Amino acid sequence: MSAPNADAAAQRIYLPNIKHNSALLTVKFLSACLAGATAGILGLQNWLGFALFIASTLVTSACIYVINCKGRPAKYVPGGLWELVNPGQDNIFSFILTWTLFFGIVHVYD
């Protein structure tokens, strides 16, 4: 039963449920950090590292899409598919931080 217009759709959003679903943010952050660690340990440089980040974002989003959202992201995440896939500024910088850290530990230092 879809809402007739955008106003009614916005009225249907229940805030405590949205807060509960924001646990997905933790999943995205952890996957960004671990992707950074992976890229660093593997010694990926330049665009290869960013390619790994994009690949990990897509895989994480696909998992969340299938397992959590059961194929209907608009039902669980306000903002739909784009908000699900978008890693956000925080996660990009966290990826770069862990990537630099592990790259330095493994490949730069003896």
Add this chain to the structure above:
Amino acid sequence: MLSNLNVVSLYLDPQIRDWVLFPITLVMILVGILRHYVVILLQSPPKKLSRAAIREQRALVHSQVLRATSTNSPVPESFYKSISQNLSQAFTAGTYLKDGPPQGDAPSTPPNPLSDPNAMDGMMAGMKTQMVMMVPQMVIMGWINFFFQGFVLIKLPFPLTLGFKSMLQRGIETPDMDVRWVSSLSWYFLNFFGLNGLYRLILGGDNAADAARDMATPFAAGVPQAPGQAQDYNKLLIAEKDNLELAEGLYSWVGKDVEQRVLRRYGKFPPSS
């Protein structure tokens, strides 16, 4: 043969890793957590308003909530109309005002924000938060610049333009070295941006340890809040009454003609055109 020179990497002492890399990160994480708790401790409890003052604020909120969904209102018609007209009359007559209905002789002036003690507290709280945010950042930057200056710390796995050389290799006077070999200050910047996610994980969503640039805009948004308490509620409520009457004109109940919609869905009724 010249291209081989670029592939040769610098050899860095592992003690740099132990004594600079990890300590800087650790210190920044701990200072972030400290900032969060200091802000919590510094927050004074909100000022207790008198019952009449709360009542006039709540009356405003009541009417705003009512007219927010007026085009698709979940409230049936008779209830909506009676609440709406009740509020309109009360706003015109000034029954909800803090000091009672206006006397009519002296024009009410809004209290001066600088002399109103309530407004001052709001502004001071905002400024205190600002100071707590900025001071540790300055201190850490000074600490890093003083102790960890003049040596290469780490190699960035991604390339940067030459423009970044002056900022990231401060203290290392080599014009030829790849921009990817950076000093400790750049590690500070990487941590500064990258630890926000970690703070959100440890301290919960609404933490006060976020990057300082997020604090710049709420400061501008916090200042108008102080004059908001000093505003003239009489004018506000009169304006709200106009909005309320406009919303009443636009009112439409969600459950209007719901019987026909249900019958139509189950096929007992000829479909609409």
